[in-house]
Amino acid sequence: MAGWYIEKGPESDVAVSSRVRLARNLKNFPFPPRMSREQEEMLIRDIRNAALDKDNNFASNLAFIDITGLSPIDRQALMEKHIISRDMAESQNRCGVLVGNDEKISIMINEEDHLRIQCMFPGMQMDKAWKLCNDMDTYLEGKVEYAYNDDYGYLTCCPTNIGTGMRASVMLHLPALTMTGYIKNVLEACGKISVAVRGLYGENSEASGNMFQISNQISLGQTEGEIINNITGIASQLIEQERLLRKELYNQNPYRFEDRIYRSLGVFSNARIMTSEEAHKLLSDVRLGVNMGIIKDIKIEMLNELMILIQPGNLQKYAARPLNPGERDIIRAEIIRKMFGNSNT
């Protein structure tokens, strides 16, 4: 695999990934719900040509994937890698995505909006994600005409995205905040300042494995820089709180703490059947152990990769055939053992 998850970013003991996405629509096309097949195809062609043009410094790193032609498993696998959204994975429209070869950038065409430019970096790297997004946006703006209004900013299909069209989010691993129950206070506080907290796969997805996505709820009335700074600031506070609580929990009873971590590692790396729910739970403990220096010789990048590989779509890609849930639990356990070098046992 090649992607953001096989690199280690700053603050990676708590921050898993940073993501920025911009919603954009083109002036000379109707909004997606009102587009004909022909218009959808025309839009794909136009954006593809613009993005892959030799003028584009990124062009050599971009590849186009025609989502319409993909099987449900392939679509799901791309969704699990955050290359496309759940909406696009399930879309009946003509749609596609341009992906950078390191999977840090993707441009979805014909999602909820005409364009969704998205950049993802490991750890706490909001500034880099924003810069790459902005560069691509600026380039495309020179090639096509965006739907833009001087009062409202960028026009989007759903009014919640209007203005900057930006969503900035950080994925945080917050096991200590969760164990101690303080996460409830965090969720409440975030709600009051219009910051959304979601699970691993965006809206309506549950926080499995103590993974929380922190993002701005409003894209209007703030500049892009303000949104980035706001989310970065909140994430930094949560990172500090999480670190303090981890130390506190450890110092309360180091043996019991390490026992929990190592039991999870033992089951995770030895089981023959493992549900997705249990895998996320154990992976969270193992990640915590690695990040606290309790478990050595395991890299956080490997755990990031595993987090994606154990999802249903990627499991089925690995097995190269459709799997029912029972089969998935067996293949999931097999992949985990393989990653831990336990495949022969």
Next chain:
Amino acid sequence: MAGWYIEKGPESDVAVSSRVRLARNLKNFPFPPRMSREQEEMLIRDIRNAALDKDNNFASNLAFIDITGLSPIDRQALMEKHIISRDMAESQNRCGVLVGNDEKISIMINEEDHLRIQCMFPGMQMDKAWKLCNDMDTYLEGKVEYAYNDDYGYLTCCPTNIGTGMRASVMLHLPALTMTGYIKNVLEACGKISVAVRGLYGENSEASGNMFQISNQISLGQTEGEIINNITGIASQLIEQERLLRKELYNQNPYRFEDRIYRSLGVFSNARIMTSEEAHKLLSDVRLGVNMGIIKDIKIEMLNELMILIQPGNLQKYAARPLNPGERDIIRAEIIRKMFGNSNT
């Protein structure tokens, strides 16, 4: 460690060890409850001299341990290795034991009877245990005069041991009989034919880790050969039943079976805190896995050794200091990891 448990015996997939013990008393001493300190010491001296005499082919292999002078921890450690009985470990009398250097033979002096000659072999080797016991008994009978009656045979302190003075027992690992619940039928059937079923440490000890000790309840009215054949026969039947059930359980759902085994191995070899009860439970699963060829690279002899090392007395010998139960749980986990080569993690 040097003992029966570091060798692999026949039928070791189910039979852990075979043991024969003979109860003997000397004619010219009162029975133990009525002995004076001086008589106790005189008896120890007489037996010691007789056993260590150059006439005795075993003499060079025997060492005398003065139990009276030992700390409670050292006594407990010997008891856990089955070298002395629980009674002797707790005895207030002058007492001692002669032990073979491979720990296969031990002669307790001033236990419930004047002498308890005991031989223990790995796996199903009742005949060898009986032969060694008999040889030692014959030798001693030439040196001292046993209390013997033509009608009753050897006289013993407790009437249940009168006659041959023999108890023949086999320790069996019966996880499949236990999992399926058939063990209840076995216990009932054994009761009807006067065969006792006990736990790991004899009378009143519970069957922890699915270990069951099968032994004759009556020592009168049967020859030694008949007792040995009877217990051997019953053990062989149980071994066959256990093997069939293991295969059946495995075939019902191989993945679920292996999953159970490997999860137990994962926890057993990674935990940082482990109670005795949990250790026996997990050890039983790991033993089953090794014996069914599911777990490779782990030797059954190592598990036998571990079964003894994780007992409270041996744990405290290992730590070289008294340990409270909480500390024992930590040292137990440490020893287990060490044996599995996980001590650095």
